[in-house]
Amino acid sequence: MRFSIRSLLAILLLCAISFPLVTGIADLRRDEEMRMQLRVEIETLRERMALDDPQRRRIKQHQRDELTSIRAVRERAERQFETLQQKYGGIEIRGGDVLSLRTVPQLRRDKTQPPVVFRIRVPTDRDVWLKYAVIPAEGVSRSPDQLDDRQDPPVGSGFAHPGHYEWKLEPGEHLLAVETGPARGKVLPASVRLGDKPLLETEFSGDGIPSTGAYHISGTKQIDYPPQRPLPWLLNIKVDLRHDDNSRQDAPFDGCLWLSDRSSGYDPFPHTMVDP
Amino acid sequence: MMPKFATVLFVCTLAVMIAGLGWVGMTRRSIARDIVQLRQELESLHKSTRLEKTLRAQFDSDVDLIASVFDQCRTADDLPRLGGHRIISNADNGESVAFYVPQGGHQLGVRCVWKPTAGKANSATSPEADTATAESLAGESTWSIPLVAERSYLFDRVGSWNVVQPIGWKLACDDESSFPVRTEMLPLPPLRANGGSWSTYRRAVFPNQVNFKVLGDATGRAFIASPLRLAEWSRYCRIDDVGLKIEFELTLTSDNPPVVSATDAEVCLILSKGDRLGDYLGGGRYAVRTH
Numbered sequence: 001m002r003f004s005i006r007s008l009l010a011i012l013l014l015c016a017i018s019f020p021l022v023t024g025i026a027d028l029r030r031d032e033e034m035r036m037q038l039r040v041e042i043e044t045l046r047e048r049m050a051l052d053d054p055q056r057r058r059i060k061q062h063q064r065d066e067l068t069s070i071r072a073v074r075e076r077a078e079r080q081f082e083t084l085q086q087k088y089g090g091i092e093i094r095g096g097d098v099l100s101l102r103t104v105p106q107l108r109r110d111k112t113q114p115p116v117v118f119r120i121r122v123p124t125d126r127d128v129w130l131k132y133a134v135i136p137a138e139g140v141s142r143s144p145d146q147l148d149d150r151q152d153p154p155v156g157s158g159f160a161h162p163g164h165y166e167w168k169l170e171p172g173e174h175l176l177a178v179e180t181g182p183a184r185g186k187v188l189p190a191s192v193r194l195g196d197k198p199l200l201e202t203e204f205s206g207d208g209i210p211s212t213g214a215y216h217i218s219g220t221k222q223i224d225y226p227p228q229r230p231l232p233w234l235l236n237i238k239v240d241l242r243h244d245d246n247s248r249q250d251a252p253f254d255g256c257l258w259l260s261d262r263s264s265g266y267d268p269f270p271h272t273m274v275d276p
Numbered sequence: 277m278m279p280k281f282a283t284v285l286f287v288c289t290l291a292v293m294i295a296g297l298g299w300v301g302m303t304r305r306s307i308a309r310d311i312v313q314l315r316q317e318l319e320s321l322h323k324s325t326r327l328e329k330t331l332r333a334q335f336d337s338d339v340d341l342i343a344s345v346f347d348q349c350r351t352a353d354d355l356p357r358l359g360g361h362r363i364i365s366n367a368d369n370g371e372s373v374a375f376y377v378p379q380g381g382h383q384l385g386v387r388c389v390w391k392p393t394a395g396k397a398n399s400a401t402s403p404e405a406d407t408a409t410a411e412s413l414a415g416e417s418t419w420s421i422p423l424v425a426e427r428s429y430l431f432d433r434v435g436s437w438n439v440v441q442p443i444g445w446k447l448a449c450d451d452e453s454s455f456p457v458r459t460e461m462l463p464l465p466p467l468r469a470n471g472g473s474w475s476t477y478r479r480a481v482f483p484n485q486v487n488f489k490v491l492g493d494a495t496g497r498a499f500i501a502s503p504l505r506l507a508e509w510s511r512y513c514r515i516d517d518v519g520l521k522i523e524f525e526l527t528l529t530s531d532n533p534p535v536v537s538a539t540d541a542e543v544c545l546i547l548s549k550g551d552r553l554g555d556y557l558g559g560g561r562y563a564v565r566t567h
Contacts, residue, residue: 010286017293024300031307038314045321056545058556062538066560067331070480073360074338077345080356084348108344110337220350 103219115179124171133164142233157253161202166266199269208241231259346374352448355428367507368476372432381531393519437469467513474509483530488543501534503527
């Protein structure tokens with residue numbers, strides 16, 4: 001069989017045109033399938049959302065009323081909480097040498113543990129030190145006298161900052177906030193702030209998912225410390241570890257905060273050195 | 277001169293292929309436009325679904341926050357007057373229950389039941405005497421207290437469970453001028469609790485709110501809404517070596533006709549129980565046809 005050049009060119013031309021045609025048809029079928037898939041998805045969603053049923057559509061609108069009508073109630077509750085915070089979170093001045101403290105009520109929001117906030121009034125005629133140490137969870141007295149004598153931070157406690165730290169509090173009123181969590185995987189962040197100023201931003205990491213509870217001095221009423229009364233232990237960051245088999249175990253070390261009349265010669269809190 | 281067959285075939289094939297190419301191109305452009313529109317529609321539907329989920333999560337979070345405010349109230353004066361159409365209550369420590377009642381008539385039901393628990397017999401007394409003591413220690417008291425609407429209340433125990441003293445309860449309102457404090461004592465000798473158990477109850481419901489299940493179960497017959505359980509807890513005590521269990525139950529009875537939430541109203545429609553739905557009452561509530 002013989003082909004002339006003209007025939008060959010004609011066949012080549014047809015082949016050249018058929019190639020985009022074939023791929024175009026394949027793409028067309030793919031696009032068509034996608035369009036069908038989108039239509040089915042939309043139909044399913046519309047059915048689920050009842051967009052084509054006027055009665056259900058009306059009910060859906062009323063569901064919004066149902067869910068949003070609680071907002072005004074929540075706002076009233078929040079306003080009342082602000083009043084309660086002032087009522088139960090304030091302290092009265094008892095004298096030039098009396099330290100007073102109280103916990104300030106906090107709201108639990110979005111299932112996260114609220115910070116523990118202390119209002120501390122440091123008298124003008126007295127030196128007051130805030131101290132932090134990582135201590136064994138068991139067998140250590142919470143007496144500030146004994147805590148003051150602790151030296152040599154433990155190794156391998158799980159806390160990123162083993163301490164020990166101290167900071168001399170200025171006379172006047174302070175808000176000391178200790179916040180722990182929420183855990184990020186096996187890491188539990190913890191921070192200590194004095195007013196706006198961070199004193200310590202640390203974290204605990206260990207063999208398990210950590211969580212913690214508020215374990216602190218009860219300050220629902222104002223507590224006063226005249227010079228003859230030792231200054232108090234404030235709070236322990238106690239960590240509870242959940243293992244893969246769901247068993248629970250207390251971490252062997254706590255982060256501990258307390259107040260003292262004297263310096264123990266500890267380093268300053270790490271973040272006080274960063275701030276000017 | 278007639279064209280050759282091959283030439284005609286070539287020209288026709290070429291024409292068909294070019295036309296085909298044009299059609300494919302135009303159709304694809306049209307489908308592409310459709311796909312863009314459909315994607316936009318789908319995204320808008322997903323957005324609505326997400327909004328619905330966010331609204332529900334926000335509702336739960338709002339109720340938690342209100343309960344958290346109730347937790348911070350130490351006296352009835354501290355309670356917020358919440359407003360709205362819902363009964364909101366919080367009981368999570370087995371000691372006190374804070375709640376708000378909206379417009380309408382409401383009665384608080386308090387039921388205390390005490391009964392001996394199986395325990396070791398006192399060796400110093402005869403078994404008959406023990407049985408007699410135990411029987412005399414079984415009893416029940418109930419109270420029904422009409423409440424003033426649109427007020428918050430704090431139900432609390434009288435005294436402490438940790439020292440030996442008479443047992444009772446106290447109901448106080450955020451507005452003492454409209455509802456004086458009510459105190460009642462149980463007809464039991466002074467005692468001290470050595471344990472207890474309780475469940476967490478958190479409510480944010482319309483008075484006499486029934487769910488789709490109640491409506492489904494009541495198909496074809498009349499019904500009334502059950503009282504709303506606000507809390508229940510138990511305390512364990514000992515009197516003369518006889519163990520005693522005291523159970524408390526708090527319920528709220530409202531006098532309005534039953535209602536159903538818009539969420540349950542939709543389920544009713546899906547389950548073909550829409551004939552039970554009455555008028556829309558506002559705030560996400562529907563009246564219910566009770567018969």
